[in-house]
Amino acid sequence: MELSKLFSSGKIGSVQIKNRIVRSATFSHMAEKYGYIGDRNLKLYEELAQGGTGLIITEATAVDPGGAGGPYQVCLYEDSHMLGHKKLTNLIHNIDDTKVAIQIQHTGRLGSHPKYPTIGPSPIPYKETGITPQELTTEEVKQYIDKFASAGLRAYECGYDMVQLHGAHGYFLNNFISPYTNIRTDEFGGNTHNRVKILKDIYDKIRDGVGKTFPITIKFQSQDFIPDGISEGEGIKIAKFLSDIGFDAIEPSGGTREALYFTKNSTPSKLIKKVEDENYFLPFAKKIKAFMKDTALMLVGGIRNPLVAEKILQEGEADFISLCRPLIYEPDLPNRWKSGDLTPAKCISCNSCFVTMEKGPIYCVTKQNIKKKE
Numbered sequence: 001m002e003l004s005k006l007f008s009s010g011k012i013g014s015v016q017i018k019n020r021i022v023r024s025a026t027f028s029h030m031a032e033k034y035g036y037i038g039d040r041n042l043k044l045y046e047e048l049a050q051g052g053t054g055l056i057i058t059e060a061t062a063v064d065p066g067g068a069g070g071p072y073q074v075c076l077y078e079d080s081h082m083l084g085h086k087k088l089t090n091l092i093h094n095i096d097d098t099k100v101a102i103q104i105q106h107t108g109r110l111g112s113h114p115k116y117p118t119i120g121p122s123p124i125p126y127k128e129t130g131i132t133p134q135e136l137t138t139e140e141v142k143q144y145i146d147k148f149a150s151a152g153l154r155a156y157e158c159g160y161d162m163v164q165l166h167g168a169h170g171y172f173l174n175n176f177i178s179p180y181t182n183i184r185t186d187e188f189g190g191n192t193h194n195r196v197k198i199l200k201d202i203y204d205k206i207r208d209g210v211g212k213t214f215p216i217t218i219k220f221q222s223q224d225f226i227p228d229g230i231s232e233g234e235g236i237k238i239a240k241f242l243s244d245i246g247f248d249a250i251e252p253s254g255g256t257r258e259a260l261y262f263t264k265n266s267t268p269s270k271l272i273k274k275v276e277d278e279n280y281f282l283p284f285a286k287k288i289k290a291f292m293k294d295t296a297l298m299l300v301g302g303i304r305n306p307l308v309a310e311k312i313l314q315e316g317e318a319d320f321i322s323l324c325r326p327l328i329y330e331p332d333l334p335n336r337w338k339s340g341d342l343t344p345a346k347c348i349s350c351n352s353c354f355v356t357m358e359k360g361p362i363y364c365v366t367k368q369n370i371k372k373k374e
């Protein structure tokens, strides 16, 4: 079987991408102090572009100092950060027509910044840290909408091909869309329409600033795997709202570290122990694909086999295939598959990359151990 679809070009909004392989956002913990992009980040993304990925989504990038997960998280909350981002987009655009998106984020309820309060839509304590977030006033929510929009506009000016909102994995925007963490009674809480309003307001503000052609995309929480959280049915409703709002692409994800207190193995990066564990958001994607209007669907989560990826695309179950851990091990995986070596990704989903990510810089421990033995 040829990988004719996987290596065919595809569009997100008006942006043409040379193949269907997306690098899903991956927190590298490689920025310079105070979130500036330096050589380590540039090298990481250069390697990915040289490896053949069509669209690189960089990494959770803080829209506000209080929303950064530490001093070495990439930031874009002020103009001084822009120089490094411009260098990055220039570098990537000069490598084989690779496209690059930025993911913008705030830690929200999962934050534990030494200088800034932890914030969220409602004062629901986070099980892992025991911290109860400060509930934002309606006016404050609007200020955070502006912070996301400003980061989106800066991203556009820096030459990114598109922006992705991080609406998953327990962070700020996920906190708003989830009935578990959002019990507000103002315009940003209550039914699905109100809980999604923050995403629509950010979308509209960015759209007003960038015009019609710059794609605005989102990675969103399709399921929290927490009782009273986003259920599959609620995730389907949210997906429909996102398509109606006009998002150019959506990447359904799910789970949080907090979900582990309720359900076994429900982190966004699940362990893949057998073939049946692969492609774990495919059942959800199948349920929403038909009603995605002009919204492209990026499928993420445990995709390891190029032949299965090809089949998913051929059958129209997704428009793009998104990979995170496999590209930490093999940044040149797309080129390997393109050259005809169709063996699945070498990544064994041990999640050792998660451990290295905590302190940074991120790397694959398994690969390093194999190299040491050779």
Ligand SMILES: Cc1cc2nc3c(=O)[nH]c(=O)nc-3n(C[C@H](O)[C@H](O)[C@H](O)COP(=O)(O)O)c2cc1C
Pocket (backbone or CB within 6 Å): 024, 025, 026, 027, 028, 059, 060, 103, 166, 168, 219, 253, 268, 269, 270, 300, 301, 302, 303, 322, 323, 324, 325, 326, 353, 354, 357, 362
């Ligand atoms: C080390 C590491 C860092 C991650 N950082 C991010 C991130 O910054 N933003 C995000 O949306 N997801 C992040 N994720 C989740 C992945 O993008 C992806 O959704 C998940 O790992 C499943 O895909 P995979 O099986 O291809 O790894 C991260 C995952 C790992 C393992």
